[in-house]
Structures are given as C-alpha cells and as structure tokens.
Amino acid sequence: MTEVTPSATNGPAAQTKAPAVKNPSIATGLTRIGRTPTGFAAHGLYDPRNEHDACGVGFIVNMKGVKSHQIVTDGLAVLENLTHRGAVGADPLMGDGAGVLVQLPDRFFREEMASQGVELPKPGHYAVGHVFMPRDPELQAHIEGIIAEVAQLEGQPLLGFRDVPVDNSSLSKAPDIAASEPVQRQVFLGRGAEIESDDDYERRLYILRKVISGRIHEETKGVDNGFYVVSMSSRTIVYKGMFLAYQVGAYYKDLTDPRFETALILVHQRFSTNTFPSWKLAHPYRMVAHNGEINTLRGNVNWMAARQASVDSELFGNDISKLWPISYEGQSDTACFDNALEFLTQGGYSLAHAMMMLIPEAWAGNKLMDQDRKAFYEYHAALMEPWDGPAAVAFTDGRQIGATLDRNGLRPARYIVTDDDRVIMASEAGVLPVPEERIVKKWRLQPGRMLLIDLEKGRIVSDEEIKSEIATRHPYKSWLANTQLILEDLKPVEPRALRRDVSLLDRQQAFGYSQEDTKLLMSPMATTGQEAVGSMGTDTPISAMSDRSKLLYTYFKQ
Incomplete structure (x- = not known):
C-alpha cells in the first residue's frame, strides 16, 4: 500500500492528502469538489475560460553567441526588477510563477554527469529533460520506468538521471503550499545512430516527450499526479516554478554555479488570472513567454483539434498520430500557444514563419503593405486562424530569439542594443542598469512588428528583411489566384420565383x-x-x- 500526496496547485485551497492505493501507476489525488489540477472547474455561472492575465517578460542575448555566466546573473536581475508585474497570494511567500529559459550549459552538465560516472556525448548529440515528479518515491520509480521504456522504443539511449539541487528555504512552509512542491529531476538522453541532423534530433525528442506525456495522461485519466515535462531538448532547458521573482535564483542552485553558461536567457514573472497558478503553468514554456492574453483561445484550440484528422507532414510520417492531442484541456492560453508553435516548427516551418502565421500583422485593407506580404498573410489565413488579443510574446528555439507584438500593439515591449553585442528586451525600460554611453540603440516594438536576433548570423534581422524573405519564398500570389474563389466574381444566380400561393x-x-x-x-x-x-x-x-x-x-x- 502506498500513500501518494497529489501535486496541489496553489494557496490555502491546495489539495488534501490522497488515500492509499494499490497501484502507484494510477493517479491517486482526490481533489476537493470543483477543483482541477490547475485551479477550479466550471461550476454554475463560473467558467475559468473567462479569466485573463498580464505579466512581465524579458530576455538578454549575446548576438555573437558568446556564452557566459554573467548573462544568467543579469537575467535573474531583470527578473527581480519585474517583480511588480507578478502577483502574490494570500501567503506573501507564494507567487503566481516565475522562471527562466536558457541554452543547454554543456560544460556544467558534462562535469556534473562525469561525477556520476556518465560521459556525455558531444554537444548536439545528447539532450536534457527537466521533469517535475510526484513526491511519492514509488510513483517516481514507476514514471522513470515509463521514460526508460519509451526512450528505448523511440530509439534514443537513456544516459541517466540527475537530482536537481534545490534550496526551498525561501518558499512558504504552509503545509498545503509545501505539499505542492514537486521533486525536481533531469533525464539525459543520447542520440540515435540513424539521426543525421540536429533538427531531426529535436523532432525525435518532441515525439518522445509527447509519447511519455500521453502514456501517463492516459494512465491517470487526465488527473494530475505531479508529473510534468518542463522541457526536453538538446538546445534549451527551462527552470521554473510557482515562485516570486527572487525565489528562482534562490531555489535552483544550478543557476548560481559559475560553470552554468548561456548566450541567451528568457525570463518571466507571472500575473495569473487566465488560469490558477501552478508549478507547471509558470512561464517560460518550451519556446515562449508571454505578456497579455489570447482572446481567441477557445476557437484556436478547437480548430487545432479539428484539423488533426487531415493534417500531415512528411517529417513526422506515421509518427504524427503520436502527437495528439496537441493541447490538453485545462492549459493556459500561453501553454496552448506554445504547443501550436512547437508543432509548426517541428513540422518544418521556420521559427519566424510560424510566428507570422500565429500572430499576423493587420494586413486586410492595408494599402501600404507590399503585395507579396499581403498574399502571404491571405494565403495562411486559410490555414491558421490568428491567435488574437493584446499580447507581447518572446520566443526562442535556442538558435534564434525574438519578440513580437499583436496587431494593435496593446502590450509594451522595449529593447536596447549595447556596444558589447548584447540585446536587452523587456516589458518596460530600465530593467537592467546600463551606462548610457554603452547603449548603441534603444527602441520599442511596434504593432505587428517582430524583433529577431539570429545567433548563427550574429546580428539582428530586421522586421522588413524577415518578412520579405519569407513572403517571397513561395509564389503565394499565384497560389491564391489558382485556388481562391471570390464570391463577387462568381456568375450571378437567378433568384427563385416568388411563391404566389402564400399570402x-x-x-x-x-x-x-x-x-x-x-x-x-x-x-x-x-x-x-x-x-x-x-x-x-x-x-x-x-x-x-x-x-x-x-x-x-x-x-x-x-
């Protein structure tokens, strides 16, 4: 008999202890009436879909791709300076969520795993998955068994696990809140011999993660048992949780280790009203961090689900069926957006192309827009509905990092470029003190525009260059002319004769x-x-x- 403490989600209304169970593979958390893994269920006139949010987001990147621990230190400073954009619960030590996304710190992980007797392959030939685990040891062992089994079935060697060192002394000690803290584990995976490119490896890791999550979701019937894959990639890793801004660096000891180096860091402080706070709904997600809200979420998610029967990709092949569903019920708007962006990029779209599809400019009726770009947006409007709403979205795949605003520009985002090749972007100016003489450029994101830094090119790629290149890559105007039916151009239809037998x-x-x-x-x-x-x-x-x-x-x- 095993007693399992469920992963409570937030505050004084956190879940109670679960009863004993015979099979630890089955989710055992009994929640209070109306409670879900991420807040409260729809009940009476209340519907959690009507909640909204606003947060603080920012990033620092060295355009030349030079890794350093200073970027981590400065990123945590930016995060702390965005504290006022987050929210605090009734307990002053419990925040709505905060976190960071960084490039994989190869030297740090190589030395850490060597101390366990594990020699990691060269960079790009191994991946790290950061996983939230339930607190019950028997259930942990069961989940790790699933991870090992699926990794073998998907042809990716399992190299080992690592306990993530944490210091929870800064967190609340209230029993319900403390019970919600997951166990932090990292899984190290090798690269199958048949995988030729880095992009293909990322795609295989994406499928692997979806299969693992799908297995456990099916086993638990969708009930939260404390398991969640925070990230799994050969390029990036995410450290996050239900924190106040300053608690991120205090909790994760890895982030203060001088060997922990990166060329970019994406940070986020959450103000949660779109969904209730929980460890897994903190930002950043695997590719994005977001300030604002997506008002069209329900329609976007429904259309993504509706297209599952018809969508196809030669890159996924028959494995595409392993990816369903793209989004699970109860996720926040940003989580669903991240799922859609990841699906598009792993399916072959470039990062900028996918972002243009999801958050298009105001193109209809825009007489000043280039015709090629307008044709691009019009063509893709038939493929993907815009994820619309006041939003500033920062995004990265580890090789590029950028940000974009919605078509109305209703969320602020400002950035500076310094003389040491750094770009600092945030929800507001002044998040990191920089001497004025070191600033080469300062500006703000404009409605519908994109800021993109390409670390492989070592420079900022302008909005005009990005969109012109993508819009002219294919003959979208010709495709529209050959396939689009315009109602006004159709032959007129004679109206049916008026009935004379009815007064x-x-x-x-x-x-x-x-x-x-x-x-x-x-x-x-x-x-x-x-x-x-x-x-x-x-x-x-x-x-x-x-x-x-x-x-x-x-x-x-x-």
Missing part, C-alpha cells in the same frame, strides 16, 4: 414580423433609407412566458 401576411408571420415591425421599423426604412429611432424598452411578455409561438432567437435576451 404576404402568412410569409410575414412565418418569419416573425409583427405589425409593430412593419409600422415602426420597416416603413421609415423604406421611405427615408434610415433606421428608425425609438425606445429600447418593451412591455411584451418574454418568450419563455408567452403563450404565442416565438422565434428561437427571441428566447435569448441580454
């Missing part, structure tokens, strides 16, 4: 017209060409209480 009065009654409509609304419109003006009040019975037949829409009143 005008019968037709008016069939379509719900009343004497009031014809006298007070229709007559003024017919004689003056303007809509009639009148009182908005009505003394007629509501449809639900009327003894007369009513049209369906009249049953719905605001």
Whole structure:
C-alpha cells in the first residue's frame, strides 16, 4: 500500500492528502469538489475560460553567441526588477510563477554527469529533460520506468538521471503550499545512430516527450499526479516554478554555479488570472513567454483539434498520430500557444514563419503593405486562424530569439542594443542598469512588428528583411489566384420565383414580423433609407412566458 500526496496547485485551497492505493501507476489525488489540477472547474455561472492575465517578460542575448555566466546573473536581475508585474497570494511567500529559459550549459552538465560516472556525448548529440515528479518515491520509480521504456522504443539511449539541487528555504512552509512542491529531476538522453541532423534530433525528442506525456495522461485519466515535462531538448532547458521573482535564483542552485553558461536567457514573472497558478503553468514554456492574453483561445484550440484528422507532414510520417492531442484541456492560453508553435516548427516551418502565421500583422485593407506580404498573410489565413488579443510574446528555439507584438500593439515591449553585442528586451525600460554611453540603440516594438536576433548570423534581422524573405519564398500570389474563389466574381444566380400561393401576411408571420415591425421599423426604412429611432424598452411578455409561438432567437435576451 502506498500513500501518494497529489501535486496541489496553489494557496490555502491546495489539495488534501490522497488515500492509499494499490497501484502507484494510477493517479491517486482526490481533489476537493470543483477543483482541477490547475485551479477550479466550471461550476454554475463560473467558467475559468473567462479569466485573463498580464505579466512581465524579458530576455538578454549575446548576438555573437558568446556564452557566459554573467548573462544568467543579469537575467535573474531583470527578473527581480519585474517583480511588480507578478502577483502574490494570500501567503506573501507564494507567487503566481516565475522562471527562466536558457541554452543547454554543456560544460556544467558534462562535469556534473562525469561525477556520476556518465560521459556525455558531444554537444548536439545528447539532450536534457527537466521533469517535475510526484513526491511519492514509488510513483517516481514507476514514471522513470515509463521514460526508460519509451526512450528505448523511440530509439534514443537513456544516459541517466540527475537530482536537481534545490534550496526551498525561501518558499512558504504552509503545509498545503509545501505539499505542492514537486521533486525536481533531469533525464539525459543520447542520440540515435540513424539521426543525421540536429533538427531531426529535436523532432525525435518532441515525439518522445509527447509519447511519455500521453502514456501517463492516459494512465491517470487526465488527473494530475505531479508529473510534468518542463522541457526536453538538446538546445534549451527551462527552470521554473510557482515562485516570486527572487525565489528562482534562490531555489535552483544550478543557476548560481559559475560553470552554468548561456548566450541567451528568457525570463518571466507571472500575473495569473487566465488560469490558477501552478508549478507547471509558470512561464517560460518550451519556446515562449508571454505578456497579455489570447482572446481567441477557445476557437484556436478547437480548430487545432479539428484539423488533426487531415493534417500531415512528411517529417513526422506515421509518427504524427503520436502527437495528439496537441493541447490538453485545462492549459493556459500561453501553454496552448506554445504547443501550436512547437508543432509548426517541428513540422518544418521556420521559427519566424510560424510566428507570422500565429500572430499576423493587420494586413486586410492595408494599402501600404507590399503585395507579396499581403498574399502571404491571405494565403495562411486559410490555414491558421490568428491567435488574437493584446499580447507581447518572446520566443526562442535556442538558435534564434525574438519578440513580437499583436496587431494593435496593446502590450509594451522595449529593447536596447549595447556596444558589447548584447540585446536587452523587456516589458518596460530600465530593467537592467546600463551606462548610457554603452547603449548603441534603444527602441520599442511596434504593432505587428517582430524583433529577431539570429545567433548563427550574429546580428539582428530586421522586421522588413524577415518578412520579405519569407513572403517571397513561395509564389503565394499565384497560389491564391489558382485556388481562391471570390464570391463577387462568381456568375450571378437567378433568384427563385416568388411563391404566389402564400399570402404576404402568412410569409410575414412565418418569419416573425409583427405589425409593430412593419409600422415602426420597416416603413421609415423604406421611405427615408434610415433606421428608425425609438425606445429600447418593451412591455411584451418574454418568450419563455408567452403563450404565442416565438422565434428561437427571441428566447435569448441580454
């Protein structure tokens, strides 16, 4: 018999202890009524989909790709200076979430694993997965067994596991909050001999992670048991949690080790109102960190799910079925966006191309936009609905890092370029003190525009250059001309002859017209060409209480 403490998600309303179970492979957390792994379930008039958020986001990058520990130190300083953009719970030591995304620190991991007797392959030929684990040792062992089994089935050698050293002295000691802290583990994976390119290796790791998560999700019937793959890549790694900004560096000892080096760091401090705070819903995700909200989320997720039956990719082949679902129920808007971006980039789109598809500029009716670019957006509008809303999104794949604003520019983002080849971008100016004489350029992101730093090219790639290159890569104008049907260009259709066997009065009654409509609304419109003006009040019975037949829409009143 094994007692398992479920992964509580937040605050005083955290989950209670679970009962004993016979099979540790099954999720055992009994949640309170209405509670879900990431907050509260829809109940009565409450629906968690109506929540919204605003956060602090930023990054530092050395354009030439020079790695250093100073970038980590400065990134943590930026994060602490964004503290005011986050939220604090009733317990002053519990934040909504904070974290960092960095390049894989090869020297650090190589020496750490060597101390365990594990010699890592050369960079690019091994990957690190950061995993949140449940606190129960038996359940941990079961999950690690699944990871080892799936890695073998997918042809990626398992090199070993590592306990992530942490110091939780800065976290709240309230029992419910302390019980929500997961065990931090890292898994090291080799590269199958048949894998030729780095991109293909990343794709295989993506499939591997989805299979592992799918196995455990199916086993637990979707109930949170404390397991979550934070990141799994040969290029990047994420350290995050339900922290206040300063607690990230204090909690993860790796981040203060001088051997821990990177050329870029993406940081985020969360203000959670889109979903309830939890360890796994903290930012950054595997590719993005986000300030704002995506108002079209429900439609975006539904369309992604609807296309599963028809989508195809020669890069995934038959393995594409292992990726479903792209997003799980209960994820935040940023988590779903990250899932979509990852799916597109692993499916063959470049990072900038995928971002242009997901967050397009305001192109319809824009007479100043280049025709090639307008054709690009119009073509892709038929493939992907825009993920729309006030949003500043920072993104990276470890080789490029950038940020973009929504078409209305309703979330701020400012950046500076320094004389030592660094770019510092954040939700506001002044997040990191830099002497004025060292600043080469300072500017802000503009609506619909993209800032992109390519570490392989060693420079900033301008918005105009990125989009011109992508928009002219294929003949989108020709594709539109050959495939698009414009309703106005179709031959006119003769209207059906008017029925003479039904009186005008019968037709008016069939379509719900009343004497009031014809006298007070229709007559003024017919004689003056303007809509009639009148009182908005009505003394007629509501449809639900009327003894007369009513049209369906009249049953719905605001």
